Amino acid sequence: xGRRSEFFSxxxxxxxxxxxxxxxxxxxxxxAVESGLTGGEAIAMSVLVFAGASQxxxxxxxxxxxxLLVIWLTTLMINLRFTMYSASLAPHLRGLSTCHxxxxxxxxxxxxxxxxxxxxxxxxxxxxxxxxTTVEKAxxxxxxxxxxxxxxxxxTALGAILGTGIPESWSLDFAIPLIxxxxxxxxxxxxxxxxxxxxxGAIAIVAHPLPLNLGLIAGSLVGIAAxxxxxxxxxxxxx
Amino acid sequence: xxxxxxxxxxxxxxxxxxVSFILxxxxxxxxxxxxxxxxxxxxxxxxxxxxxxxxYVDGELNLSLTNGRLVSGLVAIAVSWRLRxxxxxxxxxxxxxxxxxxxx
Numbered sequence: 001x002g003r004r005s006e007f008f009s010x011x012x013x014x015x016x017x018x019x020x021x022x023x024x025x026x027x028x029x030x031x032a033v034e035s036g037l038t039g040g041e042a043i044a045m046s047v048l049v050f051a052g053a054s055q056x057x058x059x060x061x062x063x064x065x066x067x068l069l070v071i072w073l074t075t076l077m078i079n080l081r082f083t084m085y086s087a088s089l090a091p092h093l094r095g096l097s098t099c100h101x102x103x104x105x106x107x108x109x110x111x112x113x114x115x116x117x118x119x120x121x122x123x124x125x126x127x128x129x130x131x132x133t134t135v136e137k138a139x140x141x142x143x144x145x146x147x148x149x150x151x152x153x154x155x156t157a158l159g160a161i162l163g164t165g166i167p168e169s170w171s172l173d174f175a176i177p178l179i180x181x182x183x184x185x186x187x188x189x190x191x192x193x194x195x196x197x198x199x200x201g202a203i204a205i206v207a208h209p210l211p212l213n214l215g216l217i218a219g220s221l222v223g224i225a226a227x228x229x230x231x232x233x234x235x236x237x238x239x
Numbered sequence: 240x241x242x243x244x245x246x247x248x249x250x251x252x253x254x255x256x257x258v259s260f261i262l263x264x265x266x267x268x269x270x271x272x273x274x275x276x277x278x279x280x281x282x283x284x285x286x287x288x289x290x291x292x293x294x295y296v297d298g299e300l301n302l303s304l305t306n307g308r309l310v311s312g313l314v315a316i317a318v319s320w321r322l323r324x325x326x327x328x329x330x331x332x333x334x335x336x337x338x339x340x341x342x343x
Binding site for chain 2: 013016017019020036037041044045048049050051054055058062068071072075076079080081082083084085086087088089090091093094095098101102104105106108110113114117118169171172174175176177178179180181182183184185186187188192193196197198199200201202203204205208215216219220221223224225226227228231
């Protein structure tokens with residue numbers, strides 16, 4: 001497995017989800033323009049921020065006349081989950097140059113994280129192939145992330161320019177939760193991970209009405225604690 | 240000007256969150272309980288992200304079988320669990336939702 005083949009494996013692995021990214025990106029573009037941004041500003045926002053949920057929240061707050069501090073605080077809360085992805089990926093990227101790390105981190109998304117971490121775990125457990133080197137992991141990440149990045153930029157630009165998206169009745173946005181299910185269900189193999197997933201999901205439902213994305217943060221943290229708790233109670237670490 | 244300031248601030252904040260531990264953990268090492276917790280990030284954060292999108296329809300909690308997204312999500316979970324294929328999970332889940340919408 002070389003760099004090039006890992007890069008293409010990344011592109012191949014992530015391509016089915018572009019189906020879900022396109023309608024979301026178009027909505028981000030449309031909403032930005034409808035909230036008063038110019039087409040250029042909408043595109044610049046997608047490039048500089050590159051995080052859909054916070055982009056949507058940001059332009060909607062802007063249109064409602066919210067102060068910049070409130071917009072930034074909201075961005076911080078919505079995107080706080082990236083610190084957890086960052087910590088979880090850090091051991092896999094240890095040893096890369098700072099420049100490469102920043103470049104990869106800038107392209108970190110929910111979908112990209114899910115795809116990379118499940119790939120790293122799967123290849124680490126496979127006995128029939130050599131373990132991935134850090135450089136190979138980085139190239140896989142690069143293939144995944146650049147694919148998402150390009151699709152996101154093109155679809156926000158299309159939304160901003162055309163002003164219309166893919167009809168809502170097609171429900172293509174549903175491909176996004178589906179990819180998470182496709183990645184995560186096979187990774188739930190033991191009691192501790194079942195406990196983590198069920199607790200996280202249940203808390204996220206109950207806490208969903210809370211503002212500032214607190215439901216997601218609460219669900220994640222309590223879910224992680226449940227997983228650690230069960231594992232300690234069993235007295236052994238699960239692979 | 241205000242728009243550009245907003246975009247710049249949002250961009251800097253977001254990239255800082257993304258870069259944070261990828262850079263910090265090059266030298267620093269975390270206490271073992273935190274490292275143990277990090278292994279649960281995917282199996283906790285992603286369900287917390289997905290589950291509300293399946294059970295909340297237009298802001299209303301709908302846990303019944305009249306919720307097409309919930310039903311399709313459950314079918315997708317079964318497919319993912321049995322077949323372990325991401326493309327098949329997406330295909331069957333989308334197909335199920337479209338069928339649901341066509342029937343209703």
